[in-house]
Amino acid sequence: MSFTRRAAVRRAALATFALASTGLGARAQSHPTPPWPTKPVTIVVPYTAGSATDALTRIVAERLSPRLGQPVIVDNKAGANGSIAGGVVARAPADGYMLMMATAATHAGNPNLMKTVPYDSLADFTPTGYCGSIPFTLAVRADAGIATLADFVARAKAAKPPLTYGAGTPSARVISSTLAQRIGAELVHVPYKAAPLALADVLSGQIDMTFIDVGTGLPQFKAGKLKALVVASEKRSPLIPDVPTFAEAGLGPFALDAWFVVVAPARTPADVAGRLRQAIAEIVAEPETAARLRAISIEPEPMAPDRIPAFMKAEKEKWAMLVKAAGIDPE
Template sequence: MRHGFRSFALFSMAALASSAAFAQAYPSKPIKAIVPFAAGSATDQIGRAFAAKMSETLGQTIVVENKPGVNGMLGADAVAKATPDGYTILFGTNSTNAALKSLMKSLPYDQDTAFAPIGYMGSVPLIVTVNNDVPAKTLKEFVALAKAKPGHVTFASASTSQLVSAGVLASMAGIEMTNVPYKSGPAAMTDLIGGQVMMFSADFAVTVPQIKGGKIRGLAVTSTKRSPVVPDIPTVNEALG
């Protein structure tokens, strides 16, 4: 049985610009790149690496600014409302450019028309992790624990990707969990390590250092194949059978 888990994708977007904006030599001044999630998140780390290469290629400074909040909506809104001249870009994800439209009652910008796509930067799978004190060594054991105590198991989420990932697990496994929302992945990870929450499905940038440091336990990756970074952790499909 295959399960509908997905990784999160990263895109570079700009406020929708007219052709007149590029009539002159571009870029003639520094470009602001907004990361709609906190420092230390996967989006931040990948975005900064991309910005450095972009700066080298264009011969112009790229100023990276973190503007986290509301699952990336605040940062995306800042870019949507920026002057459409190509000098403010968004390092967006499927949260900011797809999921928010379905998960929020309303958005302060039109997700379908506010941005012009520049490029697709890649996708990053998530890892289902638990606090070391959670009595589950495998994903099946975690599901059994959640079934035994409906609503007792708590999970952290700091983005729509993380929220949807946990929701898919709950739906597929027939379990009920309680969501604890956070403003950033690093903040959620701090509480997972401390035992304030039991489970967190998050990107490699946040989870792998803690797994390898023995501070948390990785149960499954959401990719279709095992990752060479953590080869001992099975995929969700493997783990659930």
């Protein structure tokens, strides 16, 4: 074959390859990767059903589903004060299909109260939406003969053996320890896997008290079975407006509210995280959703997405200070 002929054959082959490549590219562009999400999305709840976190997550999931065009599943993974759920989500693929309803306890409390947790509460997650906050209140049985906080303080100081408190969340542990320190009385810690379990044992008389989020305790307050004595927040709760704050009760300033942030695993694609941020912000701003959240004592609060990481970092540092001040050793 002559040089001229070989060159012609080579040029024809290259032209054929170029055409084929162009066709493949056109076909690839005509079938782009489907936009997220293409299957159900799961939000992991770090506590049992019946908790305020669970109720909030179900409201968010219900409103998020139509915005994403896919079912949004709520998956309760209770245990180890929420650290089991945190570890699961931290190790999940960063594709937007597994999220978590992070709380003050899981992302600020656990790192300060536990020697080891299976996640870094800041580095392992991408915040995608702040949902709101809820205060805690001291709850005792209505028939315990304790009508006011002053009654409780007198009982606690005189009690032999000491009164017992249940803590189903890190928040309840820190608030109860702080209360004991400020009133100068011993209170014996009884750990629980979840707040509703501690509340049930207060109702049955197995323990003397617990700090419970207002939303979870409200049905029992309304039914007259439990009495709320003090709120661990900067302001009173509108759902139990007659209950004073720590400062109003003469215990000094103190606030340790529960807060809720939807997070995704770190390195979640920016477009996926952005879509979640927009959707969650819209949900929290809806009047209907806001009313439903307030009905369970969660105050919906807008927070710019770029502020959330700094907020979570500051809360983690605040918890470190409070845990140290209360004399609690990590376990």
